[in-house]
Amino acid sequence: MPLKVCWLYYDLLSPFYNFVTKTAISLMGAAEAEVRREYLCELEIAPGMHVLEVSVGTGSNICLLPRGAFYYGLDISRGQLRQCAKNLRRLQLSARLILGEAEHLPFRDNSFDVVFHMGGINFFSDPPQAVREMLRVAKPPPPWPCPALQKI
Ligand SMILES: C[S@@+](CC[C@H](N)C(=O)[O-])C[C@H]1O[C@@H](n2cnc3c(N)ncnc32)[C@H](O)[C@@H]1O
Numbered sequence: 246m247p248l249k250v251c252w253l254y255y256d257l258l259s260p261f262y263n264f265v266t267k268t269a270i271s272l273m274g275a276a277e278a279e280v281r282r283e284y285l286c287e288l289e290i291a292p293g294m295h296v297l298e299v300s301v302g303t304g305s306n307i308c309l310l311p312r313g314a315f316y317y318g319l320d321i322s323r324g325q326l327r328q329c330a331k332n333l334r335r336l337q338l339s340a341r342l343i344l345g346e347a348e349h350l351p352f353r354d355n356s357f358d359v360v361f362h363m364g365g366i367n368f369f370s371d372p373p374q375a376v377r378e379m380l381r382v383a384k385p386p387p388p389w390p391c392p393a394l395q396k397i
Pocket residue numbers: 248251252255266299300301302303304305306319320321322325345346347348362363364365368369370
């Protein structure tokens with residue numbers, strides 16, 4: 246989707262985004278928090294880590310993540326970021342929110358312990374470029390801990 250159309254769409258939707266998402270997921274017979282947690286627990290976030298969510302939306306994921314890490318949320322929509330700030334404030338959570346494009350992340354290489362994205366990549370104007378950027382700003386994984394397997 247062209248960038249301008251995308252941010253306009255999400256800016257207009259932002260006051261209703263949480264309600265729409267929750268309703269859509271419950272119509273599929275699931276509970277939103279459960280669906281999100283199933284994915285989020287794979288991230289293995291620990292206190293002190295620097296964690297970036299690309300296209301953070303209204304912050305529904307950050308609200309479910311463990312406290313003690315440093316969270317950053319980037320999104321193309323000012324409206325979504327405004328709702329995100331409100332939601333985080335209500336739960337007394339903090340995150341650095343950045344207006345920007347997934348295709349051009351304004352961070353140095355290897356800046357984050359965890360970089361993740363949930364929902365929306367199909368609407369990006371250039372999904373492969375966004376994935377390249379996410380990989381660029383994420384720290385590389387530590388070497389494989391089993392020397393025998395490293396040789397394979
Ligand atoms: C379906 S929402 C997902 C929001 C959130 N991650 C969640 O799980 O609820 C998609 C989000 O992607 C954002 N977005 C769309 N295109 C983007 C782009 N090129 N760069 C950054 N964010 C973008 C939209 O503004 C919107 O907030």
